[in-house]
Amino acid sequence: MTESLGHEPESGAEGSEQAPNPRLEQVLSDFKELEVFPLQIIQGGMAYDIDRSFYTGQVFSQADRPFTVAQVVDIGESTSENSLIYKLGPEPGSKDFIRGLNEITFLKDIAPVIYQQLPQALRERVEFPEIKKSRTDPEKPTYLVENMFKGEILGTVHEGRSDLLDLEDIETLVEFIDGFGRFANTDQSLTTNIETEHRSAVEHFGARFDKWSPSLIEHLVEESHAKAQALLAQSKTVFDRMPLMLTAGDVNPSNLIKQEDGKLGFYDWERLVRINDPSSDYTFLFVTLFHDPGLQEQLYRMAASRNDADFPICFRTNLVCNRGIGELNWWNELKKSSEDPEIIGRADLAIDRLKVVLNDAIEGTGMWRSETAPEDATDRTSANNQHLA
Numbered sequence: 001m002t003e004s005l006g007h008e009p010e011s012g013a014e015g016s017e018q019a020p021n022p023r024l025e026q027v028l029s030d031f032k033e034l035e036v037f038p039l040q041i042i043q044g045g046m047a048y049d050i051d052r053s054f055y056t057g058q059v060f061s062q063a064d065r066p067f068t069v070a071q072v073v074d075i076g077e078s079t080s081e082n083s084l085i086y087k088l089g090p091e092p093g094s095k096d097f098i099r100g101l102n103e104i105t106f107l108k109d110i111a112p113v114i115y116q117q118l119p120q121a122l123r124e125r126v127e128f129p130e131i132k133k134s135r136t137d138p139e140k141p142t143y144l145v146e147n148m149f150k151g152e153i154l155g156t157v158h159e160g161r162s163d164l165l166d167l168e169d170i171e172t173l174v175e176f177i178d179g180f181g182r183f184a185n186t187d188q189s190l191t192t193n194i195e196t197e198h199r200s201a202v203e204h205f206g207a208r209f210d211k212w213s214p215s216l217i218e219h220l221v222e223e224s225h226a227k228a229q230a231l232l233a234q235s236k237t238v239f240d241r242m243p244l245m246l247t248a249g250d251v252n253p254s255n256l257i258k259q260e261d262g263k264l265g266f267y268d269w270e271r272l273v274r275i276n277d278p279s280s281d282y283t284f285l286f287v288t289l290f291h292d293p294g295l296q297e298q299l300y301r302m303a304a305s306r307n308d309a310d311f312p313i314c315f316r317t318n319l320v321c322n323r324g325i326g327e328l329n330w331w332n333e334l335k336k337s338s339e340d341p342e343i344i345g346r347a348d349l350a351i352d353r354l355k356v357v358l359n360d361a362i363e364g365t366g367m368w369r370s371e372t373a374p375e376d377a378t379d380r381t382s383a384n385n386q387h388l389a
Helices: 022-034 058-062 097-117 167-186 201-219 223-240 280-287 293-305 311-337 341-363 377-388
Strands: 036-043 046-049 068-074 082-088 131-135 143-147 151-153 245-247 256-259 264-266 273-275
Touching: 022 036, 022 058, 022 068, 022 082, 036 058, 036 082, 097 131, 097 143, 097 167, 167 245, 167 264, 167 280, 167 293, 201 223, 201 311, 201 341, 223 311, 223 341, 245 280, 280 293, 280 311, 293 311, 293 341, 311 341
Parallel strands: none
Antiparallel strands: 036 046, 036 068, 068 082, 082 143, 131 143, 151 256, 245 273, 256 264
C-alpha cells in the first residue's frame, strides 16, 4: 500500500508548516499498521471530512475529547472493502487511559457472556459490536477496530430522532438496560477485570446540582431550588441502601444505531461506571426524548415496572439534580451562544419541555404523583426475574 492515506495539504498550504500533532501521528501510524483508509473522523462530538483540517492536526487540537473515533475502510488482503470503526484511546498515564482498556475487556470477554444470557427474543433485537483487532500496550494509547453497524444513528447526545425512535425501540432499550444490569451484576467474577470509577449517587448529583443550579433558578420558580435540594437530602437514605452497580454509563441516541434489519446496535462502552443508582442508564435516555413527552412517560413506566419501590425516588432525584438539570443548562447555554433562528427555536422547545418535566419531578406531580412504582410492578418484576433466569 502507498505511503499516502489520501488528500494531504499542498506544501505551501496554510497550516502545513505547523509542528506535527502527536495525536495525528499516532492515528496515521495505526492506519498504516492496520491497513485501513479513513473515511471520516468523529472527534469531540463533531464529524470531520478527511481534508486539510485533519492532516494539519486541527481536528485534534480543537477538540478536548480523549477518544478519537474514525470510520475506516479495510484495504488489506481482503478482496472486498469492509467498513469498520477505529477508536484510539487516551494517552497512557492519563486518568482516562483505563477506560480504553475497560472497553476492550468488556467487548471481548463480558459482552458475549451477557448477550447469551439475554432472552432469545431480545437477542434478535439488539447487538454488541465485535472487536476485530485491538492494542493494549501500556506504553501506547489503546486502539480497537470493530465492525460498523449499517444503519442510522438514533440522534445526538442531547436529542433523539423523532422520525426513528418509536415505542418499540423504547421497549427494546428498557429490556436491554434491565437485562444488562441484571446479568452484569449477578456474577461478580465476570467484571473483576473492569477497573471502573465508583460513584456515590448523592455526592455525584450534589456536585452536578451545584454546578448547574443557576439554570434551574433562571427557568423555574424561586422555591424550586430549595425543593430540589430537599429532594436530594431526602433521597440519601434510599441511595445508601442501594448496592454499587455496573452501568453502561452512556446509553444515548448518539451511541445507538438502528440497523437495516431493525436491530439496535450499541456503540461506545468506555464510560462503564459503578454507581448506587438503578435509574442511571434510563435517565440519560429519558432526557433526550423531550420531543415526545408520551414516549418519556412510557420509558419511565416500563423501567419502574422492572424495579422495586425505591426506583421512582432514584429516578426523580437523578433527573432533578443530574441529567435533567444538566440538559436544561446545555440547551440554555446553546440558545444564548447562537444566532441561528432554527437552533434557538429548538433550544426553546427543549427548555420548555424540560421545565415541565423538572417541575413535575420536584413537586411529585405528573408521572411522579406516587412515590411507588406502578401497582403491578412487583408482579412484573417477579415475572421478569423468572423469564430472565
